[in-house]
Amino acid sequence: MSKLFTKKLGLTVISSATALTLMACGGAGEETDTDNADTSAVETEGKTLTLGVWGGNDAEESSLDSLISQFEEETGAAIEKKVYTDYNTQIQTDLIGGTAPDVFYVDVSMFDFFEEQGTLMELEPESFEVDAFYDTLIEAFSNDEGGLYAIPKDMSTLSLYLNEDIFEAAGVSIDEVPGSLEEYVDWLPGFQEKIDEAYPDDDVFAMSYTPELSRTYHLMERGDGDVITEDGLANLNDPAVIENLQILTDLKDTGAYVTPQDIGTGWNGEAFGIGKIAIMDEGNWVYQTLNNEFSDVNFTVKEMPTYKDEQGSMMFSVGWGKYAGTEESELADLWIQHATGAEGMQEWVEGTGTLPSRQDVAEAADITSNPDLNIHLEAWEFASPWQDGVTLTTVSNAFNNYLPTVMNGEESWEAAMEEANSQANSDIEAAN
Amino acid sequence: MKKNKLPIIHIIMYTVLIIYAFFTLYPFLWAVAASFKPFREIVGGDLSLLPNEFTTANYEYIFGRSSLFSRWFLNSVIVSVVGTTINIFLNTMAGYALARLNFPGKYRIYYGFLALIMVPAQVLLIPNYLILRNLGMLDSFTALILPAAINLGNIFMMRQFFMNFPVDVEEAAAIDGLGRFQTFFRIVMPLAKPSISTQAIFVFMGFWNEFMKPMLYLSSPQKFTLTLGLQTFQGQDGGVRWDYTMAASVITIIPIVILYIIFNKYFLQGVRMDGEK
Amino acid sequence: MKANSKKSRVSKSRLVEWFQAYTFLAPALLISLVFFVVSILFSLYLSFNNVNLYASTYSFTGIENYARMFTDGRAAIALKNTATFSAVVVPAQTIAALMVAFVLASDKLKGRKMFRLIYFLPTLTSSSALTLIFMFIFNVYGPVNELLLNVGLLSEPINFLQNPEYSLKVIMVMNVWSTVPMFMTIYLASLVDLPKSLYEAAEIDGASSWEKLLYITVPYLRPITTYVVLMGIIGTFQMFDQAYIFSNGSGGPANSTLTVALMIYQYAFGQMNSMGYASALAIMLALIIFVVSLVAEKVNNRNS
Incomplete structure (x- = not known):
């Protein structure tokens, strides 16, 4: 029985290796041999592995299901999928109760927390072809001592989306869009005027922003800015951070810079899709939304504008982590290898429209030939991962809480950030 | 003089009632309308109660989404019906004892229950989870029903109802030679029908709309309740899917509205206590 | 006897x-x-400890968690928000429920079954779905702003959801709107039992509707009012769902929708991992509710 299985698996490896070679991707092909060595030693038939995931869109769900059935076929093991609807509450309850799944999604922003709590089992870098991944992401899922605790399954970055229809109606060429945020301050009022002329009865705005730390973090970190200190304390009232934030109020003062909520929509994707926003910065997940739900909108994707002469963006990622209390450690490794291996990841990104966390897959999956997605992909080089120690959520809550008061003109940056900072730090200090 | 005044009062009264009815209905009408609109139209800020572009795609999506849909529906019905039946008896019995019977420790128990209602639910979540895990009840309907087999608020409500309950009913039953237990089940409970149906609806709704408990206690999709099942198609990023959410809300509300209409008959026409009937 | x-x-x-x-x-x-x-008891134990439930480590810290509340500015804000919320919502929902029930109980009213059915609808829906609907209705381009603009009460739409001055008020409206029907139903169920002879006697004496409400209905319903007020106090002091959905869990903007229950949740399920502090807050909240309820019950009974 196990012989048959090994044969089956061997065949798969051979075929996947061939496929990879065909795609001119030799590096990964050699490394699949390590897979083979590992897997043949493991008895998998009849075992059950539990995966903890959160609900994605249809494409994500069917891609995951397809990965699961392949895995079940190859290993003879059964997979139980646990779909979280309120991930933060449920995974914490599961971890505390000792009922957590063997392998589960770990958001990069929560990684430090999970790792520090000892809920994740360390992974062997050699077993997972870590060299093929973008190193920023591997670092993000490693602790300070360099131990690897989760493997990124995909990634997302922020880029700039331009609504071509609005530009056309306003008689402005897309090439006129400035390259730096500083230039936007002077350019936006004129653009807004032309929009207002083109849409006299509608409130259409030149540009939108999402008032959250997860979107402004990279701006705040420019130059000497440091949002969270090395001790994990909030540093929001630091003069360098406040100086970096100034651009947001400068943009807001143009009258052309709004939040999706300001114009009665839930998020950027909606606001842009219904044609109320000409420019937004958003993650590549919006690409699918725009194509599926708002297919009549013509848009193009550009690089994020520079700020303080530096390029910047945000990078988000979700990894597969192995539960520290798992009894199916080897099977869990096999699953992670399967889902984040070159072949599995290619299927995943092609099915879901997300970006791969491996360079070899980016080439193989032909993402580079889609100019829009390629912009997102190339942002990995300068994007900041959405991660900054275990206190990030606390600092982020405090910042998000006070940001609107500044943007609405009720408080100065200094006053609001002072309050946000002391709110965050009193929580952080009390917890220590 | 009095007759001239009445119509004006009536007009005002009806106007207020109708305006209030409109404010109550509007969100529902909007939700129903939205459930037949395409996503783009909903987020486009169109406030009309009639869809421009009528579509049943949202319902098709939800029903087609999972083969387990009817199963979830059935699970919700089972949990709600069983849970409500148990609650009706236990709450009414406890409320009756606290209002009508004399026994040592009565007020201590009453204030004890009152104090327990005041403990915020958020803090009971994790301890309850650990208790249920130790009892081996996770991922079962028992986990949903047992901790909620009584409802302290409803015990309290039944007690307040029985405070106004006429003594002569029990006395008459005693004269007829009925024992205490017989009196309760044969005479008192039927007479308390209006309050019991009120309670039944609240308890049923509590089970039907319960979200936190299924979310934490259930893990197998075959055991999901409707509220939990419908949540599984909500993506993690990218805002609220109004189209599906509204269709899902309409689906969850309809059974309970039907139930309410059925119960409404009994609801407010209980037996008069003043001998008119 | x-x-x-x-x-x-x-x-x-x-x-x-x-x-x-x-x-x-x-x-x-x-x-x-x-x-x-x-x-x-478990929570009480946690409240005197610094707890890490992941590693199951507890270190006894005495009353530190309780002492922390008094220096925690957010706790004060949360308590103030919660108390304000309760002080507005409880009287409003109680009076409205009683009035509506009184009107609907009248035999003379035509179509009262229809009204009852309609008024009861909000109670049938889960609070999360209702909160989402309300957020849509109150958004900048939503029906409420539209109405106020058309009537001329406003010259410019109000951003109800983002403006700290309004956000808690919107939740208040939402809460009253959705709890009145439930309490109204409880009043109605009890009013059915109210002996008609009492009203008839009063009518012979020439009492107006208002006098009947004040001198017959209200005193008769006193035990039910006790229930309604106490449940109102408990419900408002524990308000969580609406604030959570409304602010996406942050209690913002500018802590304007931060309630004590939301704060407890944040500490129990956040990266802060302060289960001990969360438990202490919860026990304090229970004590506050208990005291407020006792006072309210005393006041209600003294008026009889």
């Missing part, structure tokens, strides 16, 4: 009464013991 000579029979019937009482209360007592008392 009955004849003293039949002492032995009386005490026997008393024993039967005790037996009945304890039998009737046993299931409720057992369940509350397992799922409430044990859980609360």
Whole structure:
């Protein structure tokens, strides 16, 4: 029985290796041999592995299901999928109760927390072809001592989306869009005027922003800015951070810079899709939304504008982590290898429209030939991962809480950030 | 003089009632309308109660989404019906004892229950989870029903109802030679029908709309309740899917509205206590 | 109370009464013991410790968690928001529920079944779905702003959801709107039992509707009002769902929708991992609710 299985698996490896070679991707092909060595030693038939995931869109769900059935076929093991609807509450309850799944999604922003709590089992870098991944992401899922605790399954970055229809109606060429945020301050009022002329009865705005730390973090970190200190304390009232934030109020003062909520929509994707926003910065997940739900909108994707002469963006990622209390450690490794291996990841990104966390897959999956997605992909080089120690959520809550008061003109940056900072730090200090 | 005044009062009264009815209905009408609109139209800020572009795609999506849909529906019905039946008896019995019977420790128990209602639910979540895990009840309907087999608020409500309950009913039953237990089940409970149906609806709704408990206690999709099942198609990023959410809300509300209409008959026409009937 | 000579029979019937009482209360007592008392004792224990539930480590810290509340600015804000919320919502929902029930109980009213059915609808829906609908209705381009603009009460739409000045008020409106029907129904169920002869006697004396409400209905409903007020206090002090969905869990903007229950949740399920502090907050909240309820009950009973 196990012989048959090994044969089956061997065949798969051979075929996947061939496929990879065909795609001119030799590096990964050699490394699949390590897979083979590992897997043949493991008895998998009849075992059950539990995966903890959160609900994605249809494409994500069917891609995951397809990965699961392949895995079940190859290993003879059964997979139980646990779909979280309120991930933060449920995974914490599961971890505390000792009922957590063997392998589960770990958001990069929560990684430090999970790792520090000892809920994740360390992974062997050699077993997972870590060299093929973008190193920023591997670092993000490693602790300070360099131990690897989760493997990124995909990634997302922020880029700039331009609504071509609005530009056309306003008689402005897309090439006129400035390259730096500083230039936007002077350019936006004129653009807004032309929009207002083109849409006299509608409130259409030149540009939108999402008032959250997860979107402004990279701006705040420019130059000497440091949002969270090395001790994990909030540093929001630091003069360098406040100086970096100034651009947001400068943009807001143009009258052309709004939040999706300001114009009665839930998020950027909606606001842009219904044609109320000409420019937004958003993650590549919006690409699918725009194509599926708002297919009549013509848009193009550009690089994020520079700020303080530096390029910047945000990078988000979700990894597969192995539960520290798992009894199916080897099977869990096999699953992670399967889902984040070159072949599995290619299927995943092609099915879901997300970006791969491996360079070899980016080439193989032909993402580079889609100019829009390629912009997102190339942002990995300068994007900041959405991660900054275990206190990030606390600092982020405090910042998000006070940001609107500044943007609405009720408080100065200094006053609001002072309050946000002391709110965050009193929580952080009390917890220590 | 009095007759001239009445119509004006009536007009005002009806106007207020109708305006209030409109404010109550509007969100529902909007939700129903939205459930037949395409996503783009909903987020486009169109406030009309009639869809421009009528579509049943949202319902098709939800029903087609999972083969387990009817199963979830059935699970919700089972949990709600069983849970409500148990609650009706236990709450009414406890409320009756606290209002009508004399026994040592009565007020201590009453204030004890009152104090327990005041403990915020958020803090009971994790301890309850650990208790249920130790009892081996996770991922079962028992986990949903047992901790909620009584409802302290409803015990309290039944007690307040029985405070106004006429003594002569029990006395008459005693004269007829009925024992205490017989009196309760044969005479008192039927007479308390209006309050019991009120309670039944609240308890049923509590089970039907319960979200936190299924979310934490259930893990197998075959055991999901409707509220939990419908949540599984909500993506993690990218805002609220109004189209599906509204269709899902309409689906969850309809059974309970039907139930309410059925119960409404009994609801407010209980037996008069003043001998008119 | 009955004849003293039949002492032995009386005490026997008393024993039967005790037996009945304890039998009737046993299931409720057992369940509350397992799922409430044990859980609360556990929370009480947690509240005196610095807790890491992941690693199951507890270190006794005495009253540190309780002392922390008094220096925690957010706790003060949360308590102020919660108390304000309760002070507005409880009287509003109680009075509105009583008035509507009184009107609907009148036999003269035509179409009262229809009205009852409509008014009851909000109670049938889960609070999360309702909150989402309300957020849509109150958004900048939503129906409420549209209405106020058309009537001329506003010259410019208000951003109800993002402006700290309005966000809590929107939740108040939402809460009153969705709780009135429930309490109205409870009042109605009790009004059915109100002897008609009382009203008839009052009508002969020439009492107006208002006087009937004030001197017959209100006193008759006093035990129910006690229930409604206490449940209102408990419900408002524990308000969580609406604030959570409204602010996406942050209690913003500018802590304007931060309630004590939301704060407890943040500490229990956040990266802060402060289960001990969360438990201390919860126990403090329970104590506050208890005191406020006792005062309210005293006031309600004194008025009789």
